Amino acid sequence: MSADPLSRLASLEGVPSAYAAARDGIDVVLRDRGLRRTSPETTADSLLRGAHASGVLEGSASSLVEVREGAGDEVARDAVRVSTELLGLAPALSRTPLQALARIHAVAAAGLPEEQRGRPRDEAAAERLRGIGGLLTGETSAPALLLAAVVHAELVTAAPFASHNGIVARAAERLVLVARGVDEKSLIVPEAGHLALRPAYESNLRGYAEGGPAGVHAWLLYAAEAYAAGAEASPLRRAAE
Template sequence: MSRDPLEPLVDLPGVRDAAESARDALGAVHRHPVNLRGWDKTSRESSWRGGRSSAAMEGATTELNREHDFDDPVMAGAIRVAQALDPDSLDKEVAVFRRAPAQSLAHLHTLAAADLVDDPERLGRPGSDPHIGPRLDLLVQLITTEHPNVPAPVVAAVVHGELLALRPFDQGNGVVARAVSRLVCASSGLDPHLLGVPEVTWLRHLADYQEKSLNFATGDPEALGDWIVFCCRALEAGATEAASIADAARA
């Protein structure tokens, strides 16, 4: 049997410890008294904060109009994606993601880019570049394959980085990539209720996020490790954000 291609990544400097810290932090916040009973409310707030932060990373504005809707098309799309990952829809989205990741990607892109593309036929459809199809196929295989010896935070970081590097769609790739990272966390059991809000940290350190994701795309082992550790630390910080949400709900 061939070795899991992700396994060597776990041995890169700092990766194993960062992944364990992220897992422990998210596990602890799921045991928060509020989240034991009212996780649906805190998860919804997490999705909302994550969506807003994800859109802001793309330069979107957060201003609401008189109808309490977002005028910014990127923000509007990110909020639609966030709603697809809130407690009312998450189980269905995870089920599709596990069974047919390409279908889930298409759905997320349709939500994210509905107000961004001129031709609705482009929604959910990858670009025509000949390298996109084969790489998406590999990514789908990566998502649907079990990785028993690879911590879930590592898988989430790799899938996230691959989508940012590939940019399979004409618009909305960043929002989709971060949403897919969330789905990996949910479907793997790392963050089953999506309580964490890593997007807040990625937004705060946007220059590092952009630089490290570009370096990840080179395939250099040091760059791969840096990106994975960076993502794991954001997941850990996202658990702290989740704890503050739960504390506020208890107050």
């Protein structure tokens, strides 16, 4: 195995330019829309918007207004619960990623029996989790956005936990962007980007799982587009409108 398993993916046709453009778009939003003036409330708003979008992608029927009022359905509440604890796990994601992922699942699945919270389904799932942990602790020259995209897709397609794998995957994706310095205050909303592009999101995840190298390539190109949409969904953009 390559010492940098992401390097090949980062050099695929169209990927370098797509991720450079996505990062530029994020940086423009963070720089030009008042990063120095942001507050904890702005971060909280971004996290709440992300929790709502992630919940909808997981099957929630709750509106953003309902989620804000604490009246969301069970899936929405699960996603919101993760969002309230997520940023505190950023240091652990880089040092002990398996513990961080287990904690995200345990928080999301608080209503399940204890033996199902934070634990992989079986040894095969545990092995996939170890591989994801290796990506998060290994040295790579790939952009942090690409790492986030791969971690997201791996968690969804491996489905290592008994439930809530999509919520875990999208939370981990956001956390990579925080931990790797792309968006330290967690002000963009990648989950909303995926929701805005939902048909492409779901079809490209299927392609990642079943489509071989072409499916992986298509997912990476899609994810760059989703990150650009997530930047547009930031509360910073909305505050400037």
